[in-house]
Amino acid sequence: MKKNTMPVGIFDSGVGGLSVVKEFMRILPEEDLVYFGDTARVPYGTKSKSAIVRFSINNILFLLKHNVKLIIAACNTVSSVALDTLQGSFKVPVLGVINSGVQQALRLTKNEKIGVIGTKATIKSNAYTQHIKRFSADTQVYSAECALFVPLVEQGWLNNAVTKQIVNIYLTPLKKKGIDTLILGCTHYPLLKTVIKQELGNRVALVDSAKQVALQAKRVLKENNLLNKGKAKATLSCYVSDESEAFKSIARQFLGFDIGRVVKCDV
Amino acid sequence: MKKNTMPVGIFDSGVGGLSVVKEFMRILPEEDLVYFGDTARVPYGTKSKSAIVRFSINNILFLLKHNVKLIIAACNTVSSVALDTLQGSFKVPVLGVINSGVQQALRLTKNEKIGVIGTKATIKSNAYTQHIKRFSADTQVYSAECALFVPLVEQGWLNNAVTKQIVNIYLTPLKKKGIDTLILGCTHYPLLKTVIKQELGNRVALVDSAKQVALQAKRVLKENNLLNKGKAKATLSCYVSDESEAFKSIARQFLGFDIGRVVKCDV
The missing domain is CATH 3.40.50.1860 (Rossmann fold)
Structure with a gap:
C-alpha cells in the first residue's frame, strides 16, 4: 500500500468528532477516513487525566491497526488534557484541535x-x-x-x-x-x-x-507528500465501542446526512 | 471468615448508588459495605444493553474478590436492562432496585x-x-x-x-x-x-x-442467617474506576457526610 493512499484516522469520545469528519470531507475530499467513537466510555469531559490518556492510547492503537497515515484527536478534552503525552510516541503524527x-x-x-x-x-x-x-x-x-x-x-x-x-x-x-x-x-x-x-x-x-484542524491536516499531509491525489471517491469507515441506538440519529445532526453502516469494536 | 461477617457489595455506574449506601447505613448499621462506582465508564443510561451487561459483570466480579455475601445493583439502568441476565449466575444473590x-x-x-x-x-x-x-x-x-x-x-x-x-x-x-x-x-x-x-x-x-432495597436486603440476609449481629462499628470501603475530582464533592451531596478515602481500581 502506498503511504499517500492510506486513510486518515479521526477519533473522539463519541459522536462529536463527526463535525471534524464533515470538514475533512469538504476540505480533503480525496482522503479516505476511518472514524472511531469511544461510545462505551463517553463522555471524557468529566473524567480524570489518567483515564483520558489511557482511553486515547487505546483509540490511537485501534486506528493504527487500520493503517492510518495521520491521526486527529477530534476531541477538545483529549487535545487539552492528553495531547502532550500522546504526541511523539506513535509512528504517525497526532494532531489535536x-x-x-x-x-x-x-x-x-x-x-x-x-x-x-x-x-x-x-x-x-x-x-x-x-x-x-x-x-x-x-x-x-x-x-x-x-x-x-x-x-x-x-x-x-x-x-x-x-x-x-x-x-x-x-x-x-x-x-x-x-x-x-x-x-x-x-x-x-x-x-x-x-x-x-x-x-x-x-x-x-x-x-x-473543526474547519481549522482540517486545514492544518491538509498542510501537514502536503508537507509530507502524503496527499491522496486524484482518487475518484473517498470512503468513510465508522467504528464505535458501543452501538447505542442514539448514535446514528445524533450522527445525522452532526454530518447532515445518514452515516450508513457503523461497526462495533472493542478497543 | 464466618459468612455472616462478610460485607455487602454495592455497585453503581458512578456516584448515585451512594443514596443506597446511605439507607443501608441507617437500616443495616452493623453491615460492612464495599462500594464500587464505575466512574471511568459512567453514565450507563445512554449505553447499549450489551455494554451495560458487560460492565455489570466486571463490577460483580470485582466485588466478589472482596468476599461479599450479597450484591446490590444500586443502579436503575443495570437493574432494568441487565438483572435478568445477571441473576442466578453468581455464587451470591444479586438484588436490583x-x-x-x-x-x-x-x-x-x-x-x-x-x-x-x-x-x-x-x-x-x-x-x-x-x-x-x-x-x-x-x-x-x-x-x-x-x-x-x-x-x-x-x-x-x-x-x-x-x-x-x-x-x-x-x-x-x-x-x-x-x-x-x-x-x-x-x-x-x-x-x-x-x-x-x-x-x-x-x-x-x-x-x-434506595430505602426499599435496603429493607429487602435486610429480609434476604435474615432469611439466609447472614445478618452481622452485634458488630460495634461497621466499615464503608469505597472503590472507583476513575478518580475524578468531582466524585468526592458529589458524594457528599448524596451521603450528607465526607466519604473519606476512595481507592482507584481497574475492573
Whole structure:
C-alpha cells in the first residue's frame, strides 16, 4: 500500500468528532477516513487525566491497526488534557484541535480578549489559556465550563427556552469581560451556534476548530507528500465501542446526512 | 471468615448508588459495605444493553474478590436492562432496585396510575412497566425519559429556575395522565425531590427505591442467617474506576457526610 493512499484516522469520545469528519470531507475530499467513537466510555469531559490518556492510547492503537497515515484527536478534552503525552510516541503524527482553534482566534480578535468554553476537563486543564499566552502573552483569556451543553445537544434541545437560559447563565460572565472572540472548545458546541450568537450578538466572533484542524491536516499531509491525489471517491469507515441506538440519529445532526453502516469494536 | 461477617457489595455506574449506601447505613448499621462506582465508564443510561451487561459483570466480579455475601445493583439502568441476565449466575444473590420500588408504588397508589421516570436505557427497557403489570395487570404505567436530570444533579443545580423548567417539561405529560404515584427510577433523582414535589403537588407520592432495597436486603440476609449481629462499628470501603475530582464533592451531596478515602481500581 502506498503511504499517500492510506486513510486518515479521526477519533473522539463519541459522536462529536463527526463535525471534524464533515470538514475533512469538504476540505480533503480525496482522503479516505476511518472514524472511531469511544461510545462505551463517553463522555471524557468529566473524567480524570489518567483515564483520558489511557482511553486515547487505546483509540490511537485501534486506528493504527487500520493503517492510518495521520491521526486527529477530534476531541477538545483529549487535545487539552492528553495531547502532550500522546504526541511523539506513535509512528504517525497526532494532531489535536487546540492549536488550530487558537490560531484562528488570535487572527480574529481585535481587543485581545478571548473567551473559551468547554467541558470541565478541558477548562480545568488550562490548555487553551496556556496555548494562547504562548503566542500572545498580553491577550486576556476568560473561560467557562459548560457542563450541560453536551447533554443538551444529545437531548436535541438546540434552540428552546431552557437552552437559551442555560447559555445565558454560562456566557454572561464572559460577556461582562468584553470578549470579542469565543472559542467553541468542544465538538458538540457548534450545534448550539445559533443560540450562542443570539446571546453574544454579532460583534463576538465564534471559532469552530473543526474547519481549522482540517486545514492544518491538509498542510501537514502536503508537507509530507502524503496527499491522496486524484482518487475518484473517498470512503468513510465508522467504528464505535458501543452501538447505542442514539448514535446514528445524533450522527445525522452532526454530518447532515445518514452515516450508513457503523461497526462495533472493542478497543 | 464466618459468612455472616462478610460485607455487602454495592455497585453503581458512578456516584448515585451512594443514596443506597446511605439507607443501608441507617437500616443495616452493623453491615460492612464495599462500594464500587464505575466512574471511568459512567453514565450507563445512554449505553447499549450489551455494554451495560458487560460492565455489570466486571463490577460483580470485582466485588466478589472482596468476599461479599450479597450484591446490590444500586443502579436503575443495570437493574432494568441487565438483572435478568445477571441473576442466578453468581455464587451470591444479586438484588436490583426495580422490584422494591415497584412493590412500594403498588402499596401507595390509590388510582392505579403510576408514573416512572428514568434514563433513556431504563425507560426504553420497559422493565418497570413489565414488572408492575406482573403484579397488577390493571395498573396504568406512564413513563418518561429524563436525560438531563443526571447532568443537572452533577452540575449541582438542584433547585434553580432552569431545573424547575426542565422538571416541568419532563413531568407535564405524566401529570396530565393523573398519576398519584411516581417512581424515581434513577439513584440521582432523589436529589431533585424538592423541585419534583413542587411540580407535582402533595397528592402525588414519590417512591425512592434506595430505602426499599435496603429493607429487602435486610429480609434476604435474615432469611439466609447472614445478618452481622452485634458488630460495634461497621466499615464503608469505597472503590472507583476513575478518580475524578468531582466524585468526592458529589458524594457528599448524596451521603450528607465526607466519604473519606476512595481507592482507584481497574475492573
